[in-house]
Amino acid sequence: MPGFVRTMALSLSMSAALAGCSMLPQAATRQPLRQATAVFAPAPAERLCLASLGRTNANFTPLPDRYFGAGCSTVGTVQLASLQGDDAVLALSNLGPVACPLAETFAAWARFGVDRAARQILGSPLVRIETMGSYSCRNIAGSERRSAHATAGAIDVSAFILADGRRVSVLGDWAAGSASEQRFLGTIHSSACRRFGTVLGPGYNAAHRDHFHLELSGRAFCR
Numbered sequence: 001m002p003g004f005v006r007t008m009a010l011s012l013s014m015s016a017a018l019a020g021c022s023m024l025p026q027a028a029t030r031q032p033l034r035q036a037t038a039v040f041a042p043a044p045a046e047r048l049c050l051a052s053l054g055r056t057n058a059n060f061t062p063l064p065d066r067y068f069g070a071g072c073s074t075v076g077t078v079q080l081a082s083l084q085g086d087d088a089v090l091a092l093s094n095l096g097p098v099a100c101p102l103a104e105t106f107a108a109w110a111r112f113g114v115d116r117a118a119r120q121i122l123g124s125p126l127v128r129i130e131t132m133g134s135y136s137c138r139n140i141a142g143s144e145r146r147s148a149h150a151t152a153g154a155i156d157v158s159a160f161i162l163a164d165g166r167r168v169s170v171l172g173d174w175a176a177g178s179a180s181e182q183r184f185l186g187t188i189h190s191s192a193c194r195r196f197g198t199v200l201g202p203g204y205n206a207a208h209r210d211h212f213h214l215e216l217s218g219r220a221f222c223r
Ligand SMILES: [Zn+2]
Pocket: 149, 154, 155, 156, 212, 213, 214
């Protein structure tokens, strides 16, 4: 059962229990409510996102909101354990909290953008996406502005493992891989640009020579 279903079932049963409290005799109201208030219940907008993320057959756990100060927070985030490809589960490496809408777009890109391109161009399905993380309390390199990573709003993707054992990395294969590996990386970079608001890769600057930065915000900023 996906993590969110468990959580929602738990919070629903807890709401039912709370609703019942007001109608119970006096003795019952003395029962401690601390446990109930500690239950994590996502906001309505996030529940919709969790439900649609669940429909992608991603395996994930909703995370409690946390505020770290200095413009850094993880609000409405999930911990993704795996995604669903056309035929098989797609494993993930090094991914921390991800904002739910970003996770949903990432799940669609992984399946329809990456897994299918791997089959068509490289002749083998995708089995794992390696990342360099998601949440990080930091500024955009060389600026005073907080990065989308400071609110778990961006994922840095570094390499792709195929079922035949091949590993195609942004660092090693963007410019120096075989013709088909370069075409694969170029194709999935382009398909990311159609789904995410901001996509930065090796063509943007040296700081992105080893990964694709994928962020929902922005308007078709694709480099
Ligand atoms: Zn990034």
